[in-house]
Amino acid sequence: MIKVYVKKTSNYPVSVKEIKKNLRTLLEQRGIVSNTEVSVALVSEKVMLDLTKKYLKDNRMHSVLSFPSSETKKKFVFPTDGVIRLGEIAVCYPRAIEEANKEGELIEKKIQSLIEHGALHLIGIHHE
Numbered sequence: 001m002i003k004v005y006v007k008k009t010s011n012y013p014v015s016v017k018e019i020k021k022n023l024r025t026l027l028e029q030r031g032i033v034s035n036t037e038v039s040v041a042l043v044s045e046k047v048m049l050d051l052t053k054k055y056l057k058d059n060r061m062h063s064v065l066s067f068p069s070s071e072t073k074k075k076f077v078f079p080t081d082g083v084i085r086l087g088e089i090a091v092c093y094p095r096a097i098e099e100a101n102k103e104g105e106l107i108e109k110k111i112q113s114l115i116e117h118g119a120l121h122l123i124g125i126h127h128e
Contacts (some may be wrong), residue, residue, distance in 0.1 A: 001036075002037075003038075006040045007042070008042045009044055010042075014108060022115070026119055027119065034082075035081075035082055036085075036086060038088070039087070039088040040088070040115055045094050049061060052065065063099055064092070064115070066088070068121065069085045069087045086123065090118075091114045096110050096111050097110075
């Protein structure tokens with residue numbers, strides 16, 4: 001079973017149910033069938049900039065960041081409960097709105113594509 005946790009740092013008007021459903025479907029299509037957990041946070045520009053400064057050591061605004069559990073500096077220990085924790089995805093909601101408007105895309109669709117992008121990073125699919 002794939003569990004998706006969604007946290008909104010403000011009352012952003014998105015469908016948490018759709019986020020969970022779409023993310024589960026994406027992971028299943030990519031062969032994730034084990035007990036798995038992934039977290040998604042919809043955050044403000046301030047929170048995203050804080051994350052960027054802390055973890056990427058830069059001052060650029062990003063629309064999405066992913067934090068795979070496998071990239072922590074701790075030695076990997078197979079979870080005793082059998083649950084694979086893929087990691088966390090942070091999406092900057094205000095930045096997603098800007099990008100959706102610029103691209104002529106629905107906001108919900110843009111949020112979903114950013115989450116998908118982050119999820120692909122969590123499972124090891126990267127880009128240049």
